[in-house]
Amino acid sequence: MDGQSELVTQAMGYLNQAWDLAAGWLLSPAAWSQFAILLVAYFLAVLVSRRLTRALVSLITPPADQTHLIAKGRRFILIFLPLIMPVLAYAFTGIGEQITRSLFGSGAVIAFGKRVFLFFAARILVQTILQDPFLKLLGRFVLVPVAGLYALGILDEVSTYLEELTLGLGNIRFSAMSLVRGAIAGSILIWLGNWSNRQSADYIGKQEMRPATRELAAKAVEIAIFGAAFLLLMNIIGVDLGTLAVLGGAIGVGLGFGLQKIASNFISGVILLLEGQATVGDYVELDGGEAGTIVKMTARAAILETFDGKWIAVPNEDFITTRVINYSDAGSAKRYEAPFSVSYDTDINLVPDLITKAVAKLPGILKDDHRPDCELRGFGDSGIDFALEFWVNGLDDGKNKYTSDVLFVIWNTLKDAGIEIPYPHRVVEIKGGFPQ
Incomplete structure (x- = not known):
């Protein structure tokens, strides 16, 4: 009962503070002037944004038949035109804030209005502009809530509370804020890594080079991108990279003993890509009897497709340690x-x-x-x-x-031509004649 009464007392105290603040705003001429400035800023932003949007659309929109880089950039700029209204409202409100602070020495109401306009901009960005499903999901559950907390003016308090809230994993201690920050940063880094990997793979695929070299370059870029993303994520979370290096070395030794075949196949795959002895599209035959066209090369094995439609996974090590006949190499x-x-x-x-x-x-x-x-x-x-x-x-x-x-x-x-193709035949000789 004492705990419940204390909680009720705290809630009533917050309500009284909110009522006093609202009453102070309602009875203050400075507050009313700030409300008026907010309304003027909003309606002025609506009028200016309509005219400005029409002018920008007619100025920036490229012809429909243009597909070069500049035309793509202009179309990309047009996506952000819905942000003009809240951005203008924020700018006009900032001008009004300078006026009210110079006249009344107060600007709490108009500062709250500025934060609300930023919240509207975040909602428009998520609902209208972002089309990628992952970015839209991230904006809906991260950007909009953060903008809402900032608009209410309690973002710093929530951040401080999460920084003070610690979680333990053995001897390692993490703050809740670092975990939240790591989850958000990790999601963004993974999305950026996938996007960068797709773009680099498309770019490498258009270059004039051997298929094996192209595949190796794409794999190298992929490893570099996600390796850098992982190290950056560890730095954001606050994990000591020196400790991580020691742990990685121990894990590497364990993997070296326990996963020798996997490591051997991975290294063999890199050698195959470097030397180009067998690559995607080649028809090969191994000593073990496996034969087919290489349709895919992974880090562990090469996938062969036989003429009867079967797929055979051949470990990369077999291409290095056994005899391989490549019917597609050295001329066709x-x-x-x-x-x-x-x-x-x-x-x-x-x-x-x-x-x-x-x-x-x-x-x-x-x-x-x-x-x-x-x-x-x-x-x-x-x-x-x-x-x-x-x-x-x-x-x-x-x-x-x-x-x-x-x-x-x-x-x-x-x-x-009248040439006879002979049947198989035998000449049988019976010595002594036929029996009587």
């Missing part, structure tokens, strides 16, 4: 063979020229530096064996079926 021209046979009754001198001319007409078959070559390979049991060697740009699989097309051409060419 590749040689394939199409074997076939003809009958022993065929004039084999006619076959090479006949087949090479027919195959050379196929689209995709190289003709200049790597011409088709028909070679005699041997005399088989059923026929005379040939093989056609041809070169193409790309892989003979997936969407490209070069060998299949070549075999079709060989079949049709031999049929048109």
Whole structure:
């Protein structure tokens, strides 16, 4: 009961102070003059902002077909035009405050009005101007409440209370204000880091460089951005970076022993990006039998997509420690063979020229530096064996079926020329004749 009566007494004391303040304002000529100045400043700001906004819109708005940097900057400026009214009201109120303080020596009411206009500006910024969901959320739950506390004149008291309120985590003590400051700064830094990372990745992606170098540059920029953001956040919270370095060293030693494979794959990925032996878009085949096109390279593994649509995650270490065949490296021209046979009754001198001319007409078959070559390979049991060697740009699989097309051409060419493709056959000799 004593505690409740003391709380009621404090509440009544605050109410009495508020009533005395309100009564003093209502009965004071200086207060009435300040109210009048606030109204004049508000209506004058509304009239001037309407005219000024129309003039600025017609002056700054670029033609619709312009997309260069200056035009984008002008469109960006137009976004902030709704702030003209509260900013003008704040400026006009400041002029009125100088007048009232020179005449009456008081300006509490008009100072409160100035803070209210700043609160309106914060609300307009959050509700109308900010379009990013994260910034809008941050403004709604951080900027607007802070502006409200500032308008009521209790922001310093709340800050002092939060500074004095301490929280413990083992031997480490934090003030509530430092945690709030860290949460706000951390959110902003993460958003800025993501935005900067996207912008830098887009810029790097437009540069003329190898895909591996481009990927490495993007990763390096990402690590630098978020590393700097983390160190800045620790400084804002008040964590001693020297202590953090000792703790980071201990954690690094532990990770080095416990996560050797992950560290090895990470270093291997950096080596791959630096040397460019395999990069996104290459078709590779490993000793373990994994084969496919590299569609993505992460810090831990490379993602291969096979021709049947399966995705295989191959650790980066396998690209360093095992043999890797890169079908897309050192030029894209590749040689394939199409074997076939003809009958022993065929004039084999006619076959090479006949087949090479027919195959050379196929689209995709190289003709200049790597011409088709028909070679005699041997005399088989059923026929005379040939093989056609041809070169193409790309892989003979997936969407490209070069060998299949070549075999079709060989079949049709031999049929048109009347050359027989022999069936397998055997000659059986029976000694001593058939039994009676």
